[in-house]
Amino acid sequence: MRAFANVHPAVSMTYFLSVLLISMFLPHPILQTEALIGGALFCATLKKRGRAGDIGFYLILFVMIAITNPLFSHNGVTILFFLNGNPMTFEAFLYGISLAGMVVGVLLWCKAYSEIMTSDKFLYLFGKAVPKLSLVLSTALRFIPSYLRMSRQVGRAQKAMGLYAGKSLTDRVKNRMRVLAALVAWSLENAMDTSASMKARGYGKKGRTSFSLFRFRRSDGILLGACIFLLALPIVGAALGVTEFNYYPRVDKIETSFMALVIYTALGLLSLLPFILEVKEAVLWKYYRSKI
Amino acid sequence: MEILQVENLSFRYPKADQNALEKVSFSVQSGEFVVLCGHSGCGKTTLLRLLKKEIAPVGEKSGQILYRGNLRDVQFDAGKVGFVQQNPESQVVTDKVWHELAFGLENMGLPSEVIRRRVGEMASFFGIEGWFRQRTEQLSGGQKQILNLASVMAMQPSLLILDEPTGQLDPIAAADFIAALQKINRELGLTVLLSEHRLEEVFPIADRVIVLENGQVLLSDSPKNIGARLSEISKNHPMLCALPAAVRIWQGVGADLPCPLTVREGRDFLERNYTCRGKALPVPEIPNEAECAIELKNVWFRYEKDLPDVLRGVALKVPRGKIFSVLGGNGAGKTTLLNVMAGLEKAYRGRVSVGGKSIKDCKGSLYRNNLALLPQNPQTVFVKDSVRADLMEILKTMEISENEAKKRINAIADKLGISDLLCRHPYDISGGEQQKCALAKVLLSEPKILLLDEPTKGIDAFAKKNLKKILFELKREGMTVIMVTHDVEFAAECADICAFIFDGEVLCADMPQKFFAENSFYTTAANRMARGLWKNAVTCEQVIECCLEEGEKQ
Numbered sequence: 001m002r003a004f005a006n007v008h009p010a011v012s013m014t015y016f017l018s019v020l021l022i023s024m025f026l027p028h029p030i031l032q033t034e035a036l037i038g039g040a041l042f043c044a045t046l047k048k049r050g051r052a053g054d055i056g057f058y059l060i061l062f063v064m065i066a067i068t069n070p071l072f073s074h075n076g077v078t079i080l081f082f083l084n085g086n087p088m089t090f091e092a093f094l095y096g097i098s099l100a101g102m103v104v105g106v107l108l109w110c111k112a113y114s115e116i117m118t119s120d121k122f123l124y125l126f127g128k129a130v131p132k133l134s135l136v137l138s139t140a141l142r143f144i145p146s147y148l149r150m151s152r153q154v155g156r157a158q159k160a161m162g163l164y165a166g167k168s169l170t171d172r173v174k175n176r177m178r179v180l181a182a183l184v185a186w187s188l189e190n191a192m193d194t195s196a197s198m199k200a201r202g203y204g205k206k207g208r209t210s211f212s213l214f215r216f217r218r219s220d221g222i223l224l225g226a227c228i229f230l231l232a233l234p235i236v237g238a239a240l241g242v243t244e245f246n247y248y249p250r251v252d253k254i255e256t257s258f259m260a261l262v263i264y265t266a267l268g269l270l271s272l273l274p275f276i277l278e279v280k281e282a283v284l285w286k287y288y289r290s291k292i
Numbered sequence: 293m294e295i296l297q298v299e300n301l302s303f304r305y306p307k308a309d310q311n312a313l314e315k316v317s318f319s320v321q322s323g324e325f326v327v328l329c330g331h332s333g334c335g336k337t338t339l340l341r342l343l344k345k346e347i348a349p350v351g352e353k354s355g356q357i358l359y360r361g362n363l364r365d366v367q368f369d370a371g372k373v374g375f376v377q378q379n380p381e382s383q384v385v386t387d388k389v390w391h392e393l394a395f396g397l398e399n400m401g402l403p404s405e406v407i408r409r410r411v412g413e414m415a416s417f418f419g420i421e422g423w424f425r426q427r428t429e430q431l432s433g434g435q436k437q438i439l440n441l442a443s444v445m446a447m448q449p450s451l452l453i454l455d456e457p458t459g460q461l462d463p464i465a466a467a468d469f470i471a472a473l474q475k476i477n478r479e480l481g482l483t484v485l486l487s488e489h490r491l492e493e494v495f496p497i498a499d500r501v502i503v504l505e506n507g508q509v510l511l512s513d514s515p516k517n518i519g520a521r522l523s524e525i526s527k528n529h530p531m532l533c534a535l536p537a538a539v540r541i542w543q544g545v546g547a548d549l550p551c552p553l554t555v556r557e558g559r560d561f562l563e564r565n566y567t568c569r570g571k572a573l574p575v576p577e578i579p580n581e582a583e584c585a586i587e588l589k590n591v592w593f594r595y596e597k598d599l600p601d602v603l604r605g606v607a608l609k610v611p612r613g614k615i616f617s618v619l620g621g622n623g624a625g626k627t628t629l630l631n632v633m634a635g636l637e638k639a640y641r642g643r644v645s646v647g648g649k650s651i652k653d654c655k656g657s658l659y660r661n662n663l664a665l666l667p668q669n670p671q672t673v674f675v676k677d678s679v680r681a682d683l684m685e686i687l688k689t690m691e692i693s694e695n696e697a698k699k700r701i702n703a704i705a706d707k708l709g710i711s712d713l714l715c716r717h718p719y720d721i722s723g724g725e726q727q728k729c730a731l732a733k734v735l736l737s738e739p740k741i742l743l744l745d746e747p748t749k750g751i752d753a754f755a756k757k758n759l760k761k762i763l764f765e766l767k768r769e770g771m772t773v774i775m776v777t778h779d780v781e782f783a784a785e786c787a788d789i790c791a792f793i794f795d796g797e798v799l800c801a802d803m804p805q806k807f808f809a810e811n812s813f814y815t816t817a818a819n820r821m822a823r824g825l826w827k828n829a830v831t832c833e834q835v836i837e838c839c840l841e842e843g844e845k846q
């Protein structure tokens with residue numbers, strides 16, 4: 001997962017937003033399939049551990065949603081059979097599958113998002129809008145783990161003195177309360193040192209800048225351009241009604257006009273983009289390796 | 293050229309009845325390495341903080357502080373004077389190492405490209421590249437302190453002030469830190485003003501030492517002369533015991549020769565001037581049949597199933613009524629061993645018995661009147677807003693009358709010398725005092741076995757001496773004391789038995805004299821000086837004794 005994780009946060013953010021928007025608001029079977037496949041392939045390149053279990057989870061979720069829809073929705077004209085006197089329709093089945101595809105697709109993309117958009121990238125993007133916010137969040141992120149560690153230490157110290165070391169509920173609650181009291185004093189004391197350290201390094205002067213390690217490279221620009229272009233096509237298509245697709249009362253035919261084909265290709269490319277980058281990188285590495 | 297000049301500086305905290313600083317005058321030359329030392333509470337921190345305008349304490353101030361001959365004014369740049377505090381943990385502001393390095397530069401309003409270059413420069417100067425993108429939370433104390441130094445240095449100060457920067461570090465991290473300081477001073481010509489209580493490493497590299505006493509400058513001289521001038525003032529000046537081993541030995545034998553500072557010079561001094569007929573000091577025997585207070589048999593421990601073992605088959609016998617010291621480096625498993633003994637962690641294999649009874653069988657009875665642990669950070673012991681309330685709290689659970697409780701508190705306070713601290717808030721007192729108060733609280737549960745985790749961390753030589761006295765008294769009363777420590781000198785002076793732990797195993801346990809005499813690196817400075825001259829001389833006192841008995845060379 002190196003290639004896509006290393007692009008500029010602004011680019012990856014734009015990318016995730018556009019894919020998520022399309023897969024949520026354009027319920028078209030071809031587009032959804034593309035987004036789903038793209039998301040699945042992307043996730044597959046992300047992490048090695050726990051993938052088998054994940055696939056099981058998504059499959060079950062998919063089947064559940066796909067089956068649930070026809071059980072409750074009886075729209076559509078093509079009746080397949082009756083269950084407890086209720087008509088099960090072909091259209092409802094298809095719509096269920098489409099819905100399931102959308103939900104699973106969005107989940108997969110969200111998973112990829114959380115892997116790629118780490119807290120520092122998020123801070124970098126939105127810290128610009130609210131300069132103080134990024135520092136506040138950064139110090140909070142710093143403080144929480146040390147707070148937790150201190151609370152563990154205090155808990156142990158108290159236990160080793162034999163104070164409320166019992167396992168009963170009252171003992172435990174009392175112990176928690178005492179630890180909390182100690183932690184308040186400790187964090188105030190700590191905050192004094194931290195604020196001295198901040199002041200000693202000139203915090204509070206006017207004209208503070210915000211530094212980050214991210215660089216906007218030429219390749220990021222190209223990627224961003226491609227992203228926007230590929231996003232624009234389906235949006236234009238949606239505006240013209242090309243991507244409109246109805247399941248009820250009868251399933252529409254999938255459009256195959258030139259415009260539609262262009263849109264399908266565009267979204268296909270967009271959703272496969274990270275996977276393609278990943279594969280390109282892997283192939284390049286193989287190639288360099290073989291030359292060494 | 294004088295970079296800093298302090299003239300007749302007096303300072304008094306609000307509501308205090310005496311001045312914290314009294315007519316302090318000194319100056320620092322550009323490029324000098326100056327060490328400030330003195331008893332804790334002598335005004336070191338107050339003085340250093342006054343020199344840094346942004347964090348100067350509030351109170352009545354008179355006298356002048358001149359920086360390059362000018363009075364500091366409002367426009368004075370925060371970046372010009374760098375300040376590093378004692379606690380590595382609380383100085384780190386942000387969550388990422390690179391962000392911490394950039395923090396001061398962001399405050400100065402520098403453009404991104406300049407920050408990028410300076411951050412890169414600092415990271416490579418201090419060897420931070422390897423953990424540049426890490427979270428600050430994952431760093432060790434030593435790394436955090438190096439990071440604090442680097443992020444101050446990134447602002448390109450012309451004067452660096454450090455307030456006991458190695459106080460919370462283990463000896464190896466402390467030596468690394470001092471080496472980094474020396475590098476800055478030598479290679480960049482930066483002026484360094486450092487307050488320190490561990491003088492062994494900084495004494496030889498300092499250009500000048502300033503001794504502060506009761507808010508006044510007692511001495512200001514080169515390190516070679518400090519020993520002589522201190523003993524001129526008083527033969528038993530309390531500051532003498534804080535000096536490096538070589539100086540203490542030199543002062544102890546009362547020689548009329550140039551003062552040695554390092555182990556090498558000290559060794560040379562002893563070899564040249566004293567006759568060595570291979571005198572061997574007697575080593576007391578360990579009584580074999582002594583009853584065991586704590587016994588570990590083949591103890592294995594790991595924190596999680598997938599993690600490596602921290603203790604691998606530890607076997608250990610702690611005889612009753614002795615001071616037992618476990619030494620070892622970082623990550624050797626010292627603290628884990630102590631936690632296993634204290635029942636805070638459970639060994640997955642092997643047997644731990646306390647007072648002949650397996651630790652598994654004494655669930656409720658393990659702590660009160662039996663065993664107590666004083667953790668590394670004494671602050672974790674306090675939960676109330678005064679020392680007295682904290683001491684009272686532990687007695688409340690023991691179901692004794694109010695009067696009896698008061699009596700016991702006064703008794704323990706007298707014993708540990710904390711009577712005048714009882715009304716104070718536990719966070720308002722110094723590290724050494726905090727430790728004594730925490731010890732008082734722990735002792736009120738009337739343990740027979742006392743476990744101490746790094747008892748000398750962050751306390752000065754006087755507090756150490758005091759602690760030693762307390763431990764001896766507890767031993768006399770029949771208590772068993774087990775401590776884990778990095779502090780070789782302290783173990784050599786206090787312990788009856790020393791054990792060495794490495795890679796999760798206890799390798800050897802012996803009387804300190806034998807233990808240290810057989811180690812060649814992991815031993816006291818005094819022993820390193822006297823190695824090969826006299827056998828079994830481990831502490832400064834013992835080396836002095838040998839010198840005086842064997843006599844000077846003709």
